Amino acid sequence: MTFSFDTTTQLWLEISPASIEQSWQQSQSCSTPEGRWHTYLNQICLNTFLPWLQAEYEPNATAWQTLHPLAAIWEVVNGTAIEIQGKRLILIPSKSLDTSEFYIPQEWVDLPSWIGDYYLAVQINLDEGWLRIWGYTTHQEIVAKSSYDASDRNYYLEEEFLNQDITLLWVIRQVSPAEPTRATLPITQTLQQNYGASLLQRLSNPDLALLRLQVPFEFWGTLLEESSTLERLYQQRRGVKQIVNLGQWWQNRFEETWQSLENLMETGYNASLLNLRDSEQNVIKRVKLVNLEGTDRQFVLLLVLETEPDRRLGIRVRLGTTESPLCLPSNLRLALISASGEILQSVEARSVDNFIQLKRFKCPKKMRFSIEVSLDNFSFIEEFTT
Structure with missing residues (x-):
C-alpha cells in the first residue's frame, strides 16, 4: 500500500513484515554474503x-526474466528490472541514508540486453518498514552526465540530475510514449567459446567473492550476454552439478560448450588429428575444447554416439590436441568413471601420441557416468547421463 507522499512527491511505500521474512528466507540459498x-x-x-x-499505472507490468532468472542476477549484481509495454524500469535498492548521488552498476548501463529506459533510485528502511523512490532518470542521462568509477564498476549520478517527482514519469509516458530514453552503445565483442567455458569454470569457484570485479568487464x-551462462554460474556456485544429457542430443539439443566438428574446423582445426572416418553414418559427433586449469595446453574431447540394436547407446571417447606440438604430453590421462566414482577404464598418452581413446562402451538409458581428463595434478571432469 502507499504509505505517504512528501512535499516533493517522492513515492513512499510500506513494506509488509511478511515480505521481509519471505525475502530473507529466499536470500539464504545464495553462495556469498553479497549475493544474499x-x-x-x-x-x-x-x-x-x-x-x-x-x-x-501498469496492470501488465512484469519482472524481467527474459535472459536470466532474477536469483542468478542478484547473486552477482544489484538491481531489478521491470517490463512495462516495451519499456524497462531498472530499480536499484539501497539501505544507505546518503542520497547525494545515485549509483548504478555498469552491467545495467553498458550491456545491450540489460539496459533500461528509466532508472529508479530506491531507499529501503527495514527498521521502519518502508521504501521510497527518491529520484529517477533515463539511460541517456546516465551516459551523458554520470561519472564512472573503475574500482567498483559503478556509474554515479549527482542528485541534482535526478527527477524527484515520479508522477512525471507516468505523465511523460502518456504524453510522449516515443520519447528517446536510451543512449547508443558500441557493439560488444563475443568471447570465443573455449575461453568463455574456461572463464565460467574459473568463476564457479565458490570461494571467489565480488565476481563482477574478478575479470575485465x-x-x-x-x-x-550469453543466454544461459549466468544461470549455469549460479547453479555451479551453489553446488548444483551440470550434467550433459546425451539423450537430448538425438533431438538436436546440445549444451553450448559441446559444438559440432564442422564448427571447430571453421576455426582452422585439422579434424584428421582425431583420426575420424568420413564414411561414418547415423552417428552424432560433438567436441568440447578443454583447458586444464594450471596448464598452458588446450585439448579436444570428442564423443561419438550411435544407437545399438538393443536400444543401448554406443559411445566412443577420444582426446586430441589443438596446439603445436601436435603430440600429446606424456602422462595425459583419459578415464571413464562410474556414478559411484569407480574408474572403469583409462588410457595414458605417450610422448608420440597425437590422440588417445577409450575402448568403445555401451550404456542403457538413464545411466550416469563421467569422463576425466587429467595431467599431473590438474584435471577436468564432465558428468553425463544417457
Missing part, C-alpha cells in the same frame, strides 16, 4: 513496488 544481501533487498523491492505499479559482460 542483493537478493534480500531486491526481493523486498520487487514484492513491494511491482504490486503498487500494477494497481496504479569486456569478458565479464560478454559472459552475461
